[in-house]
Amino acid sequence: MKKLLSGNEAIARGAWEGGVRVASAYPGTPSTEIMENIATYPEIYSEWAPNEKVAMEVALGGSFGGARALVSMKHVGLNVAADPLFTAAYTGVNGGLVIITADDPGMHSSQNEQDNRHYARAAKVPMLDPSDSAEAREFTMAALDISENFDTPVLLHTTTRISHGKSTVEMAEPLPLRQAGFQPNKSKYVMIPAYGKRRHLAVEKRLNSLAEFAGDTALNRIEWADTSIGVITSGIAYQYVKEVAPHASVLKLGLIWPLPADMIKEFAAGVDRLYVVEELDPFLEEQIKALGVSVIGKEAFPVTGELNPELIGIGLGLGGTETGSVKVDMVNTIDLPMRAPAMCSGCPHRGLFYTLKKLKLVVAGDIGCYTLAVGKPLEAIDTCVCMGASIGGAMGMEKAGIDGVIGVLGDSTFIHSGITGLINMVYNGSHGTVVVLDNRITAMTGRQQNAASGKRISGDEAPALDIPQLCRALGVNDIHVVDPYDLQAMEKAVRAAVDYPGVSVVITKRPCLLIDKKARRQPVRLDNEACRGCGLCLKLGCPAIEKVLGEGCKIGIRINETLCTGCGICTQICPSRAIAAEWEEKRL
Amino acid sequence: MSKVINITFAGVGGQGILLASDMTANALISAGYDVKQSEIHGMSQRGGSVVSDLRFGRKVYSPLIPKGETNILIAFERLEGLRSIPLLRQGGIAVVNDESILPVGCSATDYPADALERIAAEADEAIIVNATEMATRAGNVRAANMVLMGILSCLLPVKEDIWLSAIRERFNGKISEINEKAFNLGREHQVMAATR
Numbered sequence: 001m002k003k004l005l006s007g008n009e010a011i012a013r014g015a016w017e018g019g020v021r022v023a024s025a026y027p028g029t030p031s032t033e034i035m036e037n038i039a040t041y042p043e044i045y046s047e048w049a050p051n052e053k054v055a056m057e058v059a060l061g062g063s064f065g066g067a068r069a070l071v072s073m074k075h076v077g078l079n080v081a082a083d084p085l086f087t088a089a090y091t092g093v094n095g096g097l098v099i100i101t102a103d104d105p106g107m108h109s110s111q112n113e114q115d116n117r118h119y120a121r122a123a124k125v126p127m128l129d130p131s132d133s134a135e136a137r138e139f140t141m142a143a144l145d146i147s148e149n150f151d152t153p154v155l156l157h158t159t160t161r162i163s164h165g166k167s168t169v170e171m172a173e174p175l176p177l178r179q180a181g182f183q184p185n186k187s188k189y190v191m192i193p194a195y196g197k198r199r200h201l202a203v204e205k206r207l208n209s210l211a212e213f214a215g216d217t218a219l220n221r222i223e224w225a226d227t228s229i230g231v232i233t234s235g236i237a238y239q240y241v242k243e244v245a246p247h248a249s250v251l252k253l254g255l256i257w258p259l260p261a262d263m264i265k266e267f268a269a270g271v272d273r274l275y276v277v278e279e280l281d282p283f284l285e286e287q288i289k290a291l292g293v294s295v296i297g298k299e300a301f302p303v304t305g306e307l308n309p310e311l312i313g314i315g316l317g318l319g320g321t322e323t324g325s326v327k328v329d330m331v332n333t334i335d336l337p338m339r340a341p342a343m344c345s346g347c348p349h350r351g352l353f354y355t356l357k358k359l360k361l362v363v364a365g366d367i368g369c370y371t372l373a374v375g376k377p378l379e380a381i382d383t384c385v386c387m388g389a390s391i392g393g394a395m396g397m398e399k400a401g402i403d404g405v406i407g408v409l410g411d412s413t414f415i416h417s418g419i420t421g422l423i424n425m426v427y428n429g430s431h432g433t434v435v436v437l438d439n440r441i442t443a444m445t446g447r448q449q450n451a452a453s454g455k456r457i458s459g460d461e462a463p464a465l466d467i468p469q470l471c472r473a474l475g476v477n478d479i480h481v482v483d484p485y486d487l488q489a490m491e492k493a494v495r496a497a498v499d500y501p502g503v504s505v506v507i508t509k510r511p512c513l514l515i516d517k518k519a520r521r522q523p524v525r526l527d528n529e530a531c532r533g534c535g536l537c538l539k540l541g542c543p544a545i546e547k548v549l550g551e552g553c554k555i556g557i558r559i560n561e562t563l564c565t566g567c568g569i570c571t572q573i574c575p576s577r578a579i580a581a582e583w584e585e586k587r588l
Numbered sequence: 589m590s591k592v593i594n595i596t597f598a599g600v601g602g603q604g605i606l607l608a609s610d611m612t613a614n615a616l617i618s619a620g621y622d623v624k625q626s627e628i629h630g631m632s633q634r635g636g637s638v639v640s641d642l643r644f645g646r647k648v649y650s651p652l653i654p655k656g657e658t659n660i661l662i663a664f665e666r667l668e669g670l671r672s673i674p675l676l677r678q679g680g681i682a683v684v685n686d687e688s689i690l691p692v693g694c695s696a697t698d699y700p701a702d703a704l705e706r707i708a709a710e711a712d713e714a715i716i717v718n719a720t721e722m723a724t725r726a727g728n729v730r731a732a733n734m735v736l737m738g739i740l741s742c743l744l745p746v747k748e749d750i751w752l753s754a755i756r757e758r759f760n761g762k763i764s765e766i767n768e769k770a771f772n773l774g775r776e777h778q779v780m781a782a783t784r
């Protein structure tokens with residue numbers, strides 16, 4: 001059966017067809033839909049783990065237990081999971097283990113643009129690089145086989161264009177299942193130095209066999225055509241090369257680590273001019289040059305951002321595309337207003353950042369929907385590095401002597417890697433404050449359940465982590481739980497927490513509006529007579545509050561009734577009390 | 589080289605752009621074409637610009653449409669339509685929903701009031717419709733994407749029954765009826781325009 005699938009859907013399909021039985025992940029764009037789709041197959045145990053390290057360990061344990069296993073994450077997630085990865089390379093596997101790293105060249109939704117192909121070389125494990133959805137499915141299954149045949153975890157590398165792009169996939173029935181079962185084998189599974197030394201030898205031997213395999217496998221292939229120009233490429237770049245240079249000879253690599261040295265030399269010898277086309281770092285290029293083959297690489301193609309057919313056409317010396325019919329830049333679109341993403345109207349996070357700005361605090365921020373508070377008009381985030389860094393960052397700034405620093409992070413981020421930072425604050429005598437924005441969900445990545453949600457990926461009920469009680473157990477004595485729709489209560493809590501001579505935690509508690517549809521209330525109403533046009537409400541950055549100067553409206557503010565969710569935050573900051581909520585009136 | 593046709597869908601997060609692109613892709617597959625689609629979701633959800641590239645032909649390699657090679661632009665909103673005009677190739681068609689959505693933090697005075705005129709001036713062929721109004725007539729504002737898909741269906745080599753069964757497969761009961769009605773309104777609009 002043939003179907004249009006995204007790369008992520010195709011990986012999930014390949015996992016199911018390939019007999020995966022244990023799958024774990026932590027959400028992260030562009031990888032998230034892999035686990036969301038795997039969870040639709042009832043035969044596979046699937047879970048959202050609290051972070052990527054735990055997810056990797058669960059999958060490795062599943063493999064030790066004899067099940068085929070999968071773990072998926074975004075590129076920066078592999079930094080978190082790198083510890084188990086490097087030693088899993090030594091233990092090897094029992095059931096096949098595939099590790100998916102979804103990179104984000106172009107940084108569509110990430111904090112950096114790292115090239116995770118380097119992990120394959122650093123951890124000494126093989127890496128596959130599919131170039132469309134059909135290969136995403138096929139390579140997932142191939143990865144499971146390679147994993148078992150060579151006793152190694154296998155990395156599957158995707159990028160945003162592969163994960164989110166859609167193309168047709170031919171599907172099949174699932175393979176027969178392998179027998180699960182754990183055979184104790186201490187010298188393989190217990191990595192103390194004595195055993196580890198022996199396993200390192202096995203790892204090096206395995207790499208040699210894999211390099212031989214790279215020359216034989218159909219995953220790598222030469223497409224001979226015009227030999228005046230040859231291109232070595234993989235992943236999405238292969239499609240772009242075929243688009244702009246259909247006449248060129250191509251060495252398409254599906255297994256990008258280790259590399260097929262002889263095949264590369266044979267290809268190089270067969271063409272006049274040789275290019276390497278790859279996104280981001282010169283990963284293939286440097287290895288190919290190390291073989292003594294001379295190639296044109298990063299001098300012709302950028303090391304930052306995504307590639308595209310035009311860039312490749314120019315780099316190959318073919319000029320842009322072939323048609324020459326382009327109307328590009330006929331219209332000046334530079335001066336058009338940008339449409340940046342913003343927190344939803346009525347988002348429970350908004351009021352906190354208004355408050356922090358008002359109190360002129362230095363905000364060590366973190367990663368989630370709330371990071372959008374960095375933009376105009378709130379501009380209320382001063383640092384953002386990686387998940388959990390708000391807490392360590394606030395602590396470090398405090399110790400550097402900076403006053404009025406506050407760490408702010410979401411519930412999912414707190415569970416992912418904030419808890420240890422908070423332990424550090426208590427242990428090392430901080431006086432700082434941390435705000436946990438508890439909206440009961442991992443919202444930024446599309447609303448995945450987490451340990452505080454009370455639900456699992458399956459939708460089944462689960463115990464919901466009690467964040468105040470956890471903080472108490474960690475030794476935090478000053479804890480405030482507030483409704484973020486109540487600006488006064490929130491300001492009071494933040495002031496008290498900042499003044500408290502010890503570690504304080506403020507928990508703003510209200511579900512993300514997109515998971516709690518019932519929380520939407522009647523839109524608020526603006527009294528045009530009472531409004532003096534001061535524009536203070538515009539400082540909230542709520543998409544429902546529109547500035548309409550010059551449209552015949554005397555005061556210039558309009559509440560967009562389809563967007564307003566009636567959260568009531570603007571009613572609390574309007575100095576003229578010109579905005580009224582119907583639900584508020586009823587209550588009075 | 590066999591011909592590849594490029595369609596760009598552009599609009600604002602939440603307008604049902606990816607769904608329309610998806611359903612069009614599936615209709616084209618049913619009609620026997622090779623199809624590739626590329627889109628970015630992630631930041632797009634919260635009111636940002638959304639663009640989806642769809643390409644079809646006998647064999648398609650790149651999922652990305654080279655800049656200036658779009659044959660048909662389906663714009664769900666005026667400003668996004670104007671922003672996407674440079675993507676069109678010579679002879680390309682722009683289908684634009686006559687609706688404006690103010691970007692967050694943008695004052696109404698900064699919103700290009702002449703967006704439609706500029707689109708009409710730049711595109712070789714511009715089809716401007718009030719899909720939002722037609723969708724409301726069909727029973728739900730949110731079905732504006734189906735109105736636009738109805739117009740697009742008249743420009744593509746896919747038979748009507750394939751589209752209709754795609755709609756019936758995707759939606760249930762009342763919603764399916766409304767979407768079908770919206771789709772038909774779009775189709776009728778285009779047929780009328782073409783015969784005028």
Ligand SMILES: Cc1ncc(C[n+]2csc(CCOP(=O)(O)OP(=O)(O)O)c2C)c(N)n1
Pocket residue numbers: 026027028029074076077080111367368369370387409410411412413414437439441442443444445
């Ligand atoms: C190591 C790592 N894993 C995953 C991500 C992707 N990611 C970005 S924000 C986020 C979670 C945000 O959830 P939460 O902190 O609860 O805030 P919310 O979006 O719900 O406001 C995730 C998983 C990342 N940036 N880094």
Ligand code: SF4
Pocket residue numbers: 342343344346347348349369439443444512513514634
């Ligand atoms: S998705 Fe939820 S948490 Fe994110 S901006 Fe919207 S309301 Fe806020």
Ligand code: SF4
Pocket residue numbers: 345346523524540542543544545559563564565566567568569570571
């Ligand atoms: S009540 Fe005010 S702040 Fe809340 S959604 Fe409506 S307009 Fe925005």
